[in-house]
Amino acid sequence: MxxxxxxxxxxxxxxxxxxxxxxxxxxxxxxxxxxxxxxxxxxxxxxxxxxxxxxxxxxxxxxxxxxxxxxxxxxxxxxxxDLGSESLLDYVLKNKEEELQEIVYRQAIDGLIHIQTKVGSDIDYSRCFAAKSFDENAVIADFYYCKYYFLDIHGLQYDKQNFQNEIESFAREIIDHESSNFMYRDFQGRNMMLKNGQPYFIDFQGGMKGPLQYDIASLLWQAKANLSSRFKEKLYNYYFEKLSKIIPINKVEFHNKYAKIVLLRLLQVLGAYGLRGIIEQKHHFVSSIPFALKNLEEWYHQFYESIATYPTIRQIILQLLSTELKEKYSTNELKATSKLNVIVQSFSFKKGLPEDTSGNGGGYVFDCRGILNPGRFDEYKKLTGREQKVIDFLETKTKIKEFLYHIQKVISISIEDYIQRDFENLIISFGCTGGQHRSVYCADQIGKFIKEHYPVQIEVKHIVQDANNWIIN
The missing domain is CATH 3.30.200.20 (Phosphorylase Kinase; domain 1)
Known part of the structure; x- marks a missing residue:
């Protein structure tokens, strides 16, 4: 295409x-x-x-x-x-002054209020993919997402039946079936790109009808953003004051529901970090767990009275805030950022080994010629390792997945060691006969693996294909 x-x-x-x-x-x-x-x-x-x-x-x-x-x-x-490469979260992590952060957050909040108050009534919610609305079942599902992917894998102890009873009651408290407001569902800094200083919204296909408080909770309590309590409160007040000028709001009821929805969001996020980070071993999710636990601790100190009637949920939170769990994710983890620059590249053995540009000797070189070459077959000769037909061939007709599985294990040893020792360069090269099919696929896949698992700068290069502008003669 x-x-x-x-x-x-x-x-x-x-x-x-x-x-x-x-x-x-x-x-x-x-x-x-x-x-x-x-x-x-x-x-x-x-x-x-x-x-x-x-x-x-x-x-x-x-x-x-x-x-x-x-x-x-x-x-x-x-x-x-193409909106560029800088998300709102990238900007916030790069610019620590709250005065600068406040400008982009206010712009994002203005956009959110516009979406919630002007757009929601115009949406046919039957056309939403995930669900028509965020209802009691969705609340319970979020609790269970946290239960299966974080609470249980860390061996937390609690009464399962009491937990079920409490989350059902919790769900009834926060869901308003009369609401027609649009809920973005994942309104956080990674899902806003900054173009010409203005936030553009992406990744909203999971949206549905739902409570107003959910999206502002997602934005202000995003773990990696690590906003101060005072700054969160300031932005929340800005949101509430602007919103209350547009629609009538009962202040006490709105704030009480906000407190509970923040907790729900924090637990749902822990479930996501458990699944993506601990189970799927994607490092950038694991690196956010300390921030998520810090958020949860802040929430408990500020809003603990909102769960006074939920003793089992309170017991779970106190276990999550235990010294043992916090120490587990504050030590023996990779650094959240590193100096390491990784180049992953494909090349043709016919044209020789790639030049070492780092001065460190060239790193790893993997020979892909033991994998059946799609280029032997006429239907693949004019394609590259990025074409879906070639990808399907390699993944179903060869052992390339097993080949890459072992490579992942080997390179992970070096990447993790290099990060801890503040090394700056690593080159990983994949060669095949023409630098067109197998090596291209392998370089792309390993590039994705590293991006998902490690906090490094990475560049993926394809020496033959880049030189030919990806035109196959």
């Missing part, structure tokens, strides 16, 4: 972007005229249709979201406006 839409001769470079928690794949396309675009590949057509629909509604109401330029016939690929 990419080559047919843009034209092979127009494409200078195709760069895979790091995946987060979803199965969607994103690529940045560089054209000869210096334009760039984002391409999304997602086999879940129902989810894509929700995204297309919500984008049209947001655009109608002048909400800043990326423009969709093209949708493939099967609705599994689409081309988006």
């Amino acid at each position: 990419i080559h047919s839409h843009f034209g092979k001769e127009q494409i200078m470079k195709i760069e895979p972007l790091a995946q987060a928690g979803s199965s969607r794949k994103y690529f940045r396309i560089f054209l000869q005229n210096n334009q760039t675009f984002i391409v999304c590949e997602n086999a879940n057509v129902a989810e894509n249709r929700t995204y297309f629909y919500l984008t049209s509604i947001f655009k109608k109401h002048q909400i800043k979201v990326p423009t969709i330029f093209y949708i493939s016939e099967n609705e599994q690929q689409y081309i988006l406006e």
Whole structure:
């Protein structure tokens, strides 16, 4: 789809972007005229249709979201406006002055209020992919998400029946079936990109009808942002004051519900970190756990009275705040950031080993020629290791997944050691006969693996294909 839409001769470079928690794949396309675009590949057509629909509604109401330029016939690929690489969270982590942070947070909150009060009534919620509304079942599901992927794997002790009874009562307290407000569901700093100093909203396909407090809780209590208590309160007051000028709000009821929804969000996030970080071993999720536990401790000191009638939930929180658990995630973990720069590259053995640009001797070189070459077959000769047909061939007809599994284990030893010792460079090279199929696939896959697991700077290069502008003669 990419080559047919843009034209092979127009494409200078195709760069895979790091995946987060979803199965969607994103690529940045560089054209000869210096334009760039984002391409999304997602086999879940129902989810894509929700995204297309919500984008049209947001655009109608002048909400800043990326423009969709093209949708493939099967609705599994689409081309988006490139908003750049700096998210709101990136900006906040880079600019520690609260005065600078407040500017972008206020812009984000203004956009959120616009979405909640102007857009929600215009949405047909039957077209939402995840669910029509955030109801009692969704609340209970979030509690169980935390239970299975964080509480239970850490061996916390609590009465299961009392837990069930309490979360059902908790759900009834916070759900308002009369609400018609749109709930973004994951309104946090990674899902806002800054373009020309303005936040643009992305990743809203999981949205549904739900309580107003959920999204502002998600934004202000994002673990990695690590906002101070005073700053969170200041931004929350800004949100409440602006919102209350637009719609009538009972202040006491709204604040009480906000306290409970913050707790729900914090526990749901711990479940996500447990699944993505501990079970799937994606390091950047694990590195957020100390911040999430710090948030939970802050919440307890500020809002503990809101769970006075929920003794089992209170018991669980106190176990989560135990010294043992906090020490587990404050020591013996990799640094949240590092100096390490990793280059992962593909090359052709016919043209010789790649040049060492780091001065450290070149790092790892892996020979992919033991994997069956798709280039032996006519239907793959004009394709590369980034084409889905080639990917399917390699993943179903060869042992390439086993090959990469062992490589992941080997390189992880060096990456983790290099991070701890503040080393700055590592090169990982994959060679095959022509630098077109197997080595390209392996370099891309290992690049994604490193991005998902380690806090390093990474560059993926394809020596043969980049030189040819990805045009196969």
